[in-house]
Amino acid sequence: MMMIDRAHAGISDVAGTLPSILSIDGLKSVDSEIRILESRRVIEDTLSALDPVTLFPEIARPRLFGLLPADSPQDQLEKAIDKFKRRLQVEQQSSSNIVRLSFSHEDPDLAADTVNALADAYLKRRRAIFDVPRSPFLASELARHSDQLKSIEGQIQALKSEYDIVDLGQESLLAANQVDSIVQRRRQTQERQAALQAEVTAAKKRLAALPERVFDFREQSNQTQNDDDRNVLLRLELERDRMASQFLPDYPPLQELERKIRTVRQSMKGGDKPVYNTTREVRNPSIPFLNNHLLTLEIEQDAVARQLDELNRQHTVAVEKVGRLRKAESELRDLERTRGVMEDIYRDYAQRTEAARAEEEAAKVRFSNVRVVQPAVAPATGTSMAPSFIIAGLVGGILLGGAAGVLATWLRQVYILPHEIERDLGVPAIASFSDTDGELVSPGAQQELIHLAAQLRDHGLDDQPMALIQFVTANDGDGDAIVARGLALEFAKGRGLRTLVIDLCGDGTGQLTAINAGADDKTDGEAAGEADSGAVERLPTIEPQGTGDLEALPSAVPLLWVSRQATGSALGSLRTPIAQSRQMLERLNQRFDIILILSPPIGNSHLARRLSPMVDANILVARAEHTRAPVAARMRDSILASGGDIVGLVLTGRHFHIPQVIYRWL
Numbered sequence: 001m002m003m004i005d006r007a008h009a010g011i012s013d014v015a016g017t018l019p020s021i022l023s024i025d026g027l028k029s030v031d032s033e034i035r036i037l038e039s040r041r042v043i044e045d046t047l048s049a050l051d052p053v054t055l056f057p058e059i060a061r062p063r064l065f066g067l068l069p070a071d072s073p074q075d076q077l078e079k080a081i082d083k084f085k086r087r088l089q090v091e092q093q094s095s096s097n098i099v100r101l102s103f104s105h106e107d108p109d110l111a112a113d114t115v116n117a118l119a120d121a122y123l124k125r126r127r128a129i130f131d132v133p134r135s136p137f138l139a140s141e142l143a144r145h146s147d148q149l150k151s152i153e154g155q156i157q158a159l160k161s162e163y164d165i166v167d168l169g170q171e172s173l174l175a176a177n178q179v180d181s182i183v184q185r186r187r188q189t190q191e192r193q194a195a196l197q198a199e200v201t202a203a204k205k206r207l208a209a210l211p212e213r214v215f216d217f218r219e220q221s222n223q224t225q226n227d228d229d230r231n232v233l234l235r236l237e238l239e240r241d242r243m244a245s246q247f248l249p250d251y252p253p254l255q256e257l258e259r260k261i262r263t264v265r266q267s268m269k270g271g272d273k274p275v276y277n278t279t280r281e282v283r284n285p286s287i288p289f290l291n292n293h294l295l296t297l298e299i300e301q302d303a304v305a306r307q308l309d310e311l312n313r314q315h316t317v318a319v320e321k322v323g324r325l326r327k328a329e330s331e332l333r334d335l336e337r338t339r340g341v342m343e344d345i346y347r348d349y350a351q352r353t354e355a356a357r358a359e360e361e362a363a364k365v366r367f368s369n370v371r372v373v374q375p376a377v378a379p380a381t382g383t384s385m386a387p388s389f390i391i392a393g394l395v396g397g398i399l400l401g402g403a404a405g406v407l408a409t410w411l412r413q414v415y416i417l418p419h420e421i422e423r424d425l426g427v428p429a430i431a432s433f434s435d436t437d438g439e440l441v442s443p444g445a446q447q448e449l450i451h452l453a454a455q456l457r458d459h460g461l462d463d464q465p466m467a468l469i470q471f472v473t474a475n476d477g478d479g480d481a482i483v484a485r486g487l488a489l490e491f492a493k494g495r496g497l498r499t500l501v502i503d504l505c506g507d508g509t510g511q512l513t514a515i516n517a518g519a520d521d522k523t524d525g526e527a528a529g530e531a532d533s534g535a536v537e538r539l540p541t542i543e544p545q546g547t548g549d550l551e552a553l554p555s556a557v558p559l560l561w562v563s564r565q566a567t568g569s570a571l572g573s574l575r576t577p578i579a580q581s582r583q584m585l586e587r588l589n590q591r592f593d594i595i596l597i598l599s600p601p602i603g604n605s606h607l608a609r610r611l612s613p614m615v616d617a618n619i620l621v622a623r624a625e626h627t628r629a630p631v632a633a634r635m636r637d638s639i640l641a642s643g644g645d646i647v648g649l650v651l652t653g654r655h656f657h658i659p660q661v662i663y664r665w666l
Helices: 024-037 040-050 073-087 108-130 135-163 168-209 229-244 252-269 286-365 386-411 418-425 443-458 480-494 509-517 524-533 578-591 607-611 629-641
Strands: 088-092 099-103 213-220 277-283 429-432 468-473 499-503 537-539 550-554 560-564 594-598 617-623 646-652
Touching: 024 088, 024 099, 024 108, 040 073, 040 108, 073 088, 099 108, 135 286, 168 286, 229 252, 418 429, 418 629, 418 646, 429 443, 443 480, 443 646, 468 480, 468 607, 468 629, 480 499, 480 509, 480 560, 480 594, 480 646, 499 509, 509 560, 578 594, 578 607, 607 629, 617 629, 629 646
Parallel strands: 429 646, 468 594, 468 617, 499 560, 499 594, 617 646
Antiparallel strands: 088 099, 213 277, 537 550, 550 560
16 A cells, blocks of 8 residues: 655654655556556566576576577576566556555465565665665764864874973963073072172272281201211110120120211211201281182182073073963964864764664654555465366376386486486496586586585595596596596685696696686686796606606696696506506605596596506596496496496486486486
C-alpha cells in the first residue's frame, strides 16, 4: 500500500508524531512507484539475492542440445532479466493505492520467495533514491573546522614556545617587577659609587699631607757579628785541664792543645777587626694604613663600576623582554580571539551534525509510506496445467532414452563416468574434469584441482607428503599436460610450494607459454617477455657441468619453474643408468617441494615405465569417451609390473550430453 505523507513533501519529522496523509490525488505517485518496481535495477538486485541459475536453471545449460557451450555470465543475466520481466506482474488494484505483485514459476515456494525478495529490493532501492543525507556534509565541515582549530592551537603553542611563555599575565608581572628591582639596585649602586669616590679623594688628600718618614733613634756599636774566639778559647782551656789531669805534660795531644790556645790568644790580641755602626729610622705608621685603605677603596670602586655595568646590561635585557611580551600579548590576543570564534563555529557544527544524524537514524526506523499489506505466499494450486500434459511425453522419452542408454552402456568399451574406472580397473578415480579442451579456469575445475592437490599432499609415505609425481597416459592429447599445469599453479600460487614441471614430451616451451598466459592480469606477450628475460637455472645431475644437466626456466608465476629441453637431459635419456637417474631425482627433490613429470605415452616410449618406481606416485590419465578399457588396463598393468605405485586415475574431457541425473543410471 502506497501512502503519500509529509516525507514526500520534504518536511522532516524526527519525532514521527505527525499523521500520515491519504489522498486519491496521489495516484500518479503510485504509478511512479510501480515504475520503480519494474525497473531493471530492482530486478538485478532481486536476482543477485536469489541467484539467476537457481531461479532459471535452463540459462546455464549448453545450447542447441549440448552442441554449443552455455552462455557467458553476462548473457545469462540478460536472459534471466527478460524471463523475470515476462513472469512478473505488477497491478494497481481498482485505481486505489494498493499494488499487487505476482510472479509465476514452476516452484510455488520459490515464486513466493521471489516476490518477497523483489519487495525487499524495491524498498531498499526506494530508500536509496529518496534518502538525501546531510550528516556527511556536516561531518566533513566539522572535520575541516576541527583541523583549523587544531592549527590555531598549534600556532598558539608555537608562539608561546618562541617567546618562552607559560602564563602571559604572570610573565608580564614578573618582567615589570624585574625591571623595577634592577632600577632600585642600580640607584643603590650609584650611591655607593659616589660615596667611594668621596672616600678615595679624602684618603689621597690625607696621604699627601703626612711626612714620609719619622725619626726614631740612632745607635753606634763596635760589636762584631759572629765573633766566637772567646768561646773557642774557653772550650780549649777546658779540654786542656781535663787532659792535664789524666796525662803527663809531655803527652802530644796535650801539647797540641797548648799550641791551639796560644794561637787563639794571639788572634784575640790583633787590632785588624772592623768596627760596625748601626743607624735605625722608623717610617710613619699612618702611611701604610692609609695606603691599604686607599687600595681597598679603589678595588671596591672598580667592583662597584663593574656591578653598575652588569645592572645596566640586565636592565636592557629586562626592558627588551617587556617589549617582546607586549608584542607577544598582541599576537596571542589575536590568535585567542580567532580560536574563540572557531570554537563557537565548531560547537555549532557539532550540534548540527548530531541533530542531522539523529534525524537520519529516526528516518530509517520510522514507518515508511510504503506498507506491505500481505507478504507473498505460495498458491494452493498452480495457474497452468501444461506440465501435466507434458509428463506423459517426458515419461515416454525417459523410458526410450533409458533403454538406449542401457544398450549403449552394455556395448561400449570407453569410460564415461569415474565409478566405471573404479569398477573395471580397481584404481580409485581421484579427479574428473570436463573442460580440458582449454585451461582449467572454471570454478568447478578449480575446486577439483584443490581437492586433487589436497589428496596428494595429505597422503604420503612414512609421514612425508608426495613430492615426485608422474603423469602416465596411453595416448597423446588425453589432457595430462593441462591437468599438470593446473595442478602446478595450485601448488605454487595456492599453497606457496616450490614447484617444478618436467616436460619429457617436448621442449617445455608450450608448457611455459601456457602457464605464463594463465598468470593473473598478464597478456600472452607480457608473460612471454618475462619468461625470456628470466635467468635460466641449471639443475645439475651427477656431473656438475655435464651435457646431461637439466635446465629450468622461471615462469611468470612465483615459485613455479618449467624444464627446458628435458628430453635431451640425462633424465629423458634411456641410456642413462637407473642409479644416475634416481640420484638426479633425489637432488631435484631437495631443491623443490613438488615435482610433476609429464612422460610420453606408455605405448610410444619405455620412459614412463622406467621412471614409475623412482617417483613417489603415478597418476593415470584417461580421456572420457576416448580411452578404451583394454588400453587403460594395459597401462595400469605396465606400471604395476615395473614396480611403480598408482595413486589413482584422473578422467578428463567429460561431456554431459544428457542431464547429469541420468548418468547415475548408466
